[in-house]
Amino acid sequence: MPRPLPQTFFARECLEVAHDLLGKLLCAGEVILRISEVEAYRHPGDTANHCRFGKTARNAPMWGAAGHAYVYLCYGMHALLNLVTDGEGAGAAVLIRACEPVVGHALIAARRNGQVAPSSLAGPGKVAAALGLSVRDSGRPLTKREGLYVCDAPRVDQFLIGPRVGVDYATPEHRDAPWRLALPDTRWVSQRKTLRPWHLDAAAFLAAEQRVTRAA
DNA sequence: CACAGGATCGTT
DNA sequence: ACGATCCTGTGT
Secondary structure (H helix, E strand, C coil): CCCECCHHHHCCCHHHHHHHHCCCEEEECCEEEEEEEEEEECCCCCCCCHHHHCCCCCCHHHHCCCCEEEEEEECCCEEEEEEECCCCCCCCEEEEEEEEEEECHHHHHHHCCCCCCHHHCECHHHHHHHHCCCHHHCCCECCCCCCEEEECCCCCCCCEEECCCCCCCCCHHHHHCCCEEECCCCCCCCCHHHCEECCCCHHHHHHHHHHHHHHC
């Protein structure tokens, strides 16, 4: 049986963790999903970040230690799953936007209108629904062999990048930042049109974007 | 396949 | 008021 990734995996810079999460396995009870699309919500200076106005009851888990879930309700009806990164007090997390089904198709279908197709797992609200998560799960640790946890899988070198979805309220710099990452060659992604291939290696991408962070 | 519109509620 | 959204219906 797979073993949960340790807290040290999550306790790194948000965008680096976001890239590393592509292809990893998300496990919750009888369901296992392969992560195919993520978004990085970085330091509090990121004006798209829920932590941009400081600590509140809702976003408290995001300000805590890495390796915990931050689940919140969007548009009054959708639970969205984030994995907290960086160090305590950073206020950074990775939003899980899409996954491929691996194990538990019947249960996934039952939670997703009876269907398991790309359109039923591409979108952050759909992923949380397929995993059976709700806002009650916010703040739970990701490092125990129970509840929700992440298992290792090979790191991907080829990936797509693009702007994050639905953050028009942020400053232009953060609205346009390519902090949305996805697997190439999979149908299990949302909003593919605004994604483009990154042709250099991952280290070059991370180095360029870390520079943006430091300048901000 | 692309778009428009409604659902629905915690947070600010 | 307003979302880090989804589903359904309509029209190509």
